[in-house]
Structure formats: C-alpha cells, structure tokens
Amino acid sequence: TPKTSASCSPAPESPLSSAEESVNGLAGDPLAPHSSSLKLASEDPSGGESQPGTPLPIPGHSGLSVQEMVAMSPELDTYAITKKVKEVLTDNNLGQRLFGETILGLTQGSVSDLLARPKPWHKLSLKGREPFVRMQLWLQDPHSVEKLMDMKRLEKKAYMKRRLSSLSDNHSVDMGLMGQDYIQGSHSPGHQHLKKARVVLGPEEKEALKRAYQEKPYPSPKTIEELASQLNLKTSTVINWFHNYRSRIRRELFIEEIQAAGGLGPGSEGGSPSLRGSKSGEGDSCDGTESEGTVETRQGLGLGLEDHRGACKDDMEVESEAGGSNNSPDQFDCTTSGLVGAGSSCGQGGLGLFNFTEASSSGSASSTNIPASGPARNPRDNNLRKKKAANLNNIIHRLEKAASKEDPSEWEF
DNA sequence: TGAAAGTCAATATC
C-alpha cells in the first residue's frame, strides 16, 4: 500500500485542520460543519458499540438527514477522498473495521472494497454516495482521528474486560471467543446458526465462466442453464457470478482508465477517478451516447477534492487538461491528481464539502471514449485499448446479429 | 421487471 506524505497535510494529530480552516471560512454555508464534532459511539451514553447499519450521525448537521446532505452535496472526487482516508487510517494505525462500523455503518469487507475501488461520483446512486459524504465529513473533522483512537482504546478495554470476566468466571467455555464462532448478532449458543456453506468456485470453473463471459457478457437463460450443468453449479450461482463479474470488471476498468488517463502506472498516485467515468466492461462502455461535462474544478475543500466530470473524455484531452502526471504524490493535499482549480489552495480559501461551485455538467459534448488514434502511452494503456476494442467488437457483433434477425424476440442482448 | 448498485459476511491472503 503506497503511503504518501502530503507536503502540506496537517500533522497526524490534527489530520485535517486545513480542511477545517477552509470550511470555517464559509460563512453562510448552511452545510459547513462549523462546530464539527463527531459523535462517536464512545460518547454514546449507552456505551453500546456501533454496528454496521447504524452509522454515526453527521456531525454539525443535525438538522439534515444524511440523505438530504447527500442530495445537496456537490460532486465529490471519490478517488481523492478514499485515498486520503486510506492515508489517515494507515498513518494512525486505524483499522477498516473500526472505521467502517463507526463512521460509515459498513462492514470491513465493504470498506475495503470501497477504499480500493471507489466508483466515480456521477456513477453512484444517492445511497452509494452516502459513504463518501460521511468520509468527507470525517476528514473534515479535526478531531476525527483522536476520536477513533479513543474508540479503539475503549474497544480494547471492553474486550479485555470481557476476557477477564470470562476467565474469572472459570467457565468451561470461553464466551469471549465463542461469540466469534457464531454469526454476528447471535452469540447465543442456543442459536448456533447453520452457516450457509459458501460456494467457492474452482479455478477451472472460474476460467470457464470467464470464457463464457468473453463470448457473451449477457448470457441467455439457456446458456446459463448449460453452463450450470456443465460446471455442476446451481443456475443461481452462475447468474450471480455474471452479475458480480460484470459489476466488478466495470469498476476495475474504471480504475485502469483513471490510471491510464493520467499516464500512470499501477499503484501510481495522482489520477482522479472522476476525470472520466465510463461504463465499461461488458460492452456498454462509453460509446458516444453518454453525455459528459466539461472538465472543470468543482470544489476544493482544501483537500484537493475537486471533481471532474468527463465520462467519455478523450484521453489526450483529459491528460492535457488534467495537467498530466507530473505532480508528485507528495503534493496530494494541494494538488490531488494535478487537478487544482481556482479556489483550491490547500486549506486556504478552499471550499467546503457543501460549498457549491459552478456546476459544469450541463454543457455536454459527447465524444467517444476510445480515442480513434493516438499512441498508447504504456502497456496498461494498450491493454485497456484492447479491452475496449474487444467490448466494442462485442457490441458490434451483437448488433449485427440482432440486425440479421427480423423478430426482436430473437435478439440477444 | 431485469439489470445495476450496494452491501454482507465467509473465507482467503498477507
């Protein structure tokens, strides 16, 4: 995991003081967290642990529901947010589980996925945007880290207490450990759940499914049946696999595109996911039908969290507008992704999360996502192009097939 | 209504 040290990032003890400064400068912003104060579960009089599904209230915005805040939020750079969150968590040795359960109301796996493969803002539903808004607000809280640390300490303390009492009770069974053997929420031995056996597909099965996907990303029920019987799987497993694979490959391609857009290699920093979003993967990638906005700074936040809409921006165009990849990762806070817009100056005069700036999504000019020409900049680029070409070929193939059949019911999509 | 999005949670991996 690459760790970057932000040249103008705040000290770990106050990771986002610059963000707060910028936020506090927003007089009149109804959503600016002026008196930002995360209410951690440790502050909960009940002392109860925060669980996924019961995220913390949004600090400083008690009058607004999360949904309202999400709806009012300007476009956020999800990639920059997750990058910063990862950085703060790593720097302060805070785990995804604690962060997820306390701040986002999500499980560790979801957090991991979210942090590793954030989707572009404009591709997220309102629900999907919620964790990013929460992350953003968390980042804005100058005491976010210490509160989470307190939480961690409390958890550890409670755990030790449980261990100790179970030991002193001299139970034949260690209740403290036993809970782990039961499905969450049911630690009673009397409710020993039958854990649903998890289907684990073997390499050959996966390979076969992938091959089938290459042939037909949207297999017909008949094909699914055949695949299921050939591989000795349930049809629902095959259906699920295709759903998941389509969804995940789409995200993978998105990440690759981001890196390619910035001329970056794997693991490189600096590309913004929202530079260019695309539906890719199963052949519905940007085909010129998706509108886009102009690349324009949306908001600064003092975290370099500008966002850029550009679903199908030409690679070279994006590269030039984005400023290429010359920016050092060290400059993240100020110049995330090399996308610094007016008003973003690392905590000074930056804009808050909910400070609406000039929206740019209206003026749409469609352009193909796959450059008709232009030299590939790196092997990853080539790879991406090949994938895109394959997808387009797939679309063309299906269209041709469809066109050759008069009866629409015979069309296979 | 079907596909996509979002998430959980078991399990693999580091």
Next chain:
DNA sequence: GATATTGACTTTCA
C-alpha cells in the same frame, strides 16, 4: 489480526 476477495442477497433504478 488486518485486509482483500467474492458468492449471495437486497435495494434501487430505468
């Protein structure tokens, strides 16, 4: 022990 992966399921959306 923490994080990553992924099959399954629920919710949302067009």
